[in-house]
Amino acid sequence: MRECQIKHEAVDGVDVLHLDGALDAYSFPRLESSLNQLRDQQRHHIVLECSNLDYINSAALGALIGFARRARENSGDLKLAALTPKIFSIVELLGFDKILQVYPDVGLAISKFTT
Numbered sequence: 001m002r003e004c005q006i007k008h009e010a011v012d013g014v015d016v017l018h019l020d021g022a023l024d025a026y027s028f029p030r031l032e033s034s035l036n037q038l039r040d041q042q043r044h045h046i047v048l049e050c051s052n053l054d055y056i057n058s059a060a061l062g063a064l065i066g067f068a069r070r071a072r073e074n075s076g077d078l079k080l081a082a083l084t085p086k087i088f089s090i091v092e093l094l095g096f097d098k099i100l101q102v103y104p105d106v107g108l109a110i111s112k113f114t115t
Contacts, residue, residue, distance in 0.1 A: 001055055003027050006034055014045045014110045022055040028063065035067050035078075044076025047109045051082035061096050068100055077101065081109040 002021035009016045015038050023031060038046060048064070050056075068078040079101045083091065091097050103109035 004030065004053070006031060008034065011106075011110055012114075014047055014113055015043050016047045016049055016106055016110070018049045018052070020052040023053060023060045024055060024057045025059060028060045031060075032063065039067075039070060039074075042074070044071040044074040045113045046071060046076070046078045047081050047103075047106055048078065049081050049106050050087055051084065053084065053087050056087055056090060058090075058094055061091065061094060061100075065096065065099050077113070079103060079109040079112065081106045 001024070004019055004021040004023045004027035007018040007020070009018065017031070017034060019031070021027065035046070038044075046067075064078060071078050080091070081103045082105055083102060088097075088102065091100070091102065101109070101112070103112065
């Protein structure tokens, strides 16, 4: 598995984290660090762009729910965008699509912060 690479982009006041590779117990701390830095900067509008995400484990998804809850407590959210069919099936199978908002593309996810 490829280690997850994270690229940050700010778009219209929304922080977009582009994930590339596998998100597992070994690579999740890097994402966790990025999310904590955004939270410390009071940046609570976050989209995870997942078109190049090869793998995500249930522990990482569970942790993302915690980040989403904290963002919501601060009038923000953490949204998932551009999931591959493989990743979406994992999210759906575990029922996390009922808790995390999932969008087909980054533009739509970003637009939901302003509507």
